[in-house]
Amino acid sequence: MVELKTPLDDRAVAALSAGDRVLITGHLYTARDAAHERLVKALEAGQRLPFDLAGQIIYYVGPSPAKPGRVIGSAGPTTSGRMDPYTPALLERGLKGMIGKGSRSAAVREALKKYNAVYFAAVGGAAALITKCIVGCELVAYEDLGPEAIRRLRVERFPVVVINDARGGDLYEEGLRQYSQAGPA
């Protein structure tokens, strides 16, 4: 088990390998479909982003609302592939990690190598369990997007698995190599 603190530095990222189990302590920024569209539009328009991407991790999540007395509602990962078209531009600006679930495009996997960044998965649908590791939540931007607004989460030992490392390793491909008994597609 690897313990990581945010913001991530290049050495810590480079040391990660597909399949590593990691506990993250520090901050994560939430963003999913609509927030990504706005972030990339802002970049294209030459505007400042609502947070500095350098060394940060984006968590693809749209949490459910917090019940009274709780920090946040359920907060498991959403499918990452939908963010693929926006991701290389964010990695180019210094984003170091992403947390979601499911496969990334070839372009994103290449960008991870080029910019020395990492893609993690959290367990999809284990949202009530994952929420236990989130100890703080504040709004950063795009409140009008509701569950899709950007929030800064404070997390303690938030459990993830490295899917794509910065050297081209891919846990999903590795899993299929090990367990597939089916013929080629």
Add this chain to the structure above:
Amino acid sequence: MREVDVSLVTAAVDKLCRSANEVLGEDVLQALRAALDSEESPAGREVIGQLLENARIAREEGEPMCQDTGLAVVFLEVGQEVRLVGGDIEAAVNEGVRRGYVGGFLRKSAVKDPLDRKNTGDNTPAIIHTRIVPGDRVRVVVAPKGGGAENMSALRMLTPADGRDGVKAFVVDVVRRAGPNPCPPVVVGVGLGGTFEKAALLAKEALLRPLGQHHPDPAVAALERDLLTEINRLGIGPQGFGGRVTALWVSVLTYACHIASLPVAVNVNCHAHRHAEAVV
């Protein structure tokens, strides 16, 4: 005629939206426990253990088991001896969804326009499927459907010559292409026959059958077994980390179809296989 006030349907839908999202069915829990035994991959077993723990926390603490509390898919079976009074039945269903999702702290995941994409703020409108059936009761089923698994679903109009093998190849290919995206282990609903839209609805309805219960027709049950075996040879495993349990169950529903057609629809559901029902 038995009069049923639609406010009773509103109350039922409100309650069912909450319970479906917080309480995973005993059939799914049993399937997950069985998967824990049959899964060879250590990473896969760890995931399944976490899903069981997640279900316990959701039930005991009243948290949604998944943050994607879904679009509210509502099946209404209205007895033909029922007269609905007190308002518009679809408005009553939507009011129940509004109360359940707002009052129950469930996520609002509906956008008003598929291209403009502004959140409606209360998770309405519901997707409502109504059937008129014999009797004097109204059966209400709420099946919240998450977007990640729904996006992996597919429909193809096969031709009669494609036959059973063609159906199998298509269904398995849909699950293969979905890979880790729909939060495996998945539950697969298959609609076979009918027309284009009937096949899709059958696939959704197939997801309502309890896990562990095969189709009563032995030939369809055999197809379900074959599909489950082939899907679990794919090696995708829990969360796509590699393993034996890619699907917990496959349910197939069939219907008559045109002499030229063999429609097949595959509705993929995640392990958060939610539905709850009430009779009014």
